Amino acid sequence: MSRPVSSSTLLEVHNLGFSRNELPVFGPLDFSVSAGEALLVQGDNGSGKTTLLRVLAGLLRADSGEIAIGGQPAEPLRRARAIAYLGHLPGLKADLSVLENLHHLCGLHGQRDTQSIESALAVVGLSGYEDALARQLSAGQKKRLSLARLWLSPAPLWLMDEPYANLDLEGIELVNRMVRAHLDDGGASLVTTHGAYAAPPVRTRLLELGKAA
Numbered sequence: 001m002s003r004p005v006s007s008s009t010l011l012e013v014h015n016l017g018f019s020r021n022e023l024p025v026f027g028p029l030d031f032s033v034s035a036g037e038a039l040l041v042q043g044d045n046g047s048g049k050t051t052l053l054r055v056l057a058g059l060l061r062a063d064s065g066e067i068a069i070g071g072q073p074a075e076p077l078r079r080a081r082a083i084a085y086l087g088h089l090p091g092l093k094a095d096l097s098v099l100e101n102l103h104h105l106c107g108l109h110g111q112r113d114t115q116s117i118e119s120a121l122a123v124v125g126l127s128g129y130e131d132a133l134a135r136q137l138s139a140g141q142k143k144r145l146s147l148a149r150l151w152l153s154p155a156p157l158w159l160m161d162e163p164y165a166n167l168d169l170e171g172i173e174l175v176n177r178m179v180r181a182h183l184d185d186g187g188a189s190l191v192t193t194h195g196a197y198a199a200p201p202v203r204t205r206l207l208e209l210g211k212a213a
């Protein structure tokens with residue numbers, strides 16, 4: 001599978017709002033993200049960054065607004081094809097090996113035809129860990145395994161929730177290299193941060209979320 005880039009505007013959001021118990025978490029928000037662009041979603045703890053990414057990924061339902069992907073409404077199949085979500089929790093199967101996890105995830109979400117699982121493990125620095133069980137990995141190694149899954153994904157839009165968390169300096173540079181290569185390849189990324197970490201050194205725009213009351 002190659003990356004389906006059908007429009008230079010990959011994501012368009014109008015009037016998007018989300019509330020819990022009738023209290024607004026964020027919004028209404030209007031923004032767009034184009035191919036080759038990173039949007040830095042910045043805000044303090046509790047400002048709604050994770051919630052926004054989960055809404056965009058279709059894991060939570062918005063109260064208001066529209067989300068379009070490639071100019072079309074973000075229906076579940078379109079979302080599944082277009083979006084790869086790197087969440088706080090690694091989403092790995094603890095009792096499967098590193099290789100088994102990647103085979104499982106590629107089976108579910110597809111795989112870029114230009115990348116092998118072995119090459120992705122080399123990219124993220126996990127060569128030699130193929131047979132290690134996910135539960136035996138450190139937090140940073142689990143993050144690297146999740147990054148390998150992202151690297152293998154054919155989806156053009158990466159939603160990255162605090163991708164630098166748990167990573168050492170080399171890991172932070174790895175994330176930056178991955179984002180840059182993904183953008184060069186016609187993809188786009190949303191990256192959350194509370195400003196404590198480096199931002200990817202690419203064409204970046206800023207979406208600032210207010211602190212929750």
Ligand SMILES: Nc1ncnc2c1ncn2[C@@H]1O[C@H](COP(=O)(O)OP(=O)(O)OP(=O)(O)O)[C@@H](O)[C@H]1O
Binds near residue numbers: 043046048051052194
């Ligand atoms: N499952 C939940 N149930 C109820 N409230 C929640 C839930 N998850 C998050 N919240 C609340 O929603 C608000 C936004 O949370 P969110 O996790 O989106 O913030 P964030 O900006 O990602 O924070 P952080 O920087 O700490 O990761 C917070 O006030 C939080 O307490």
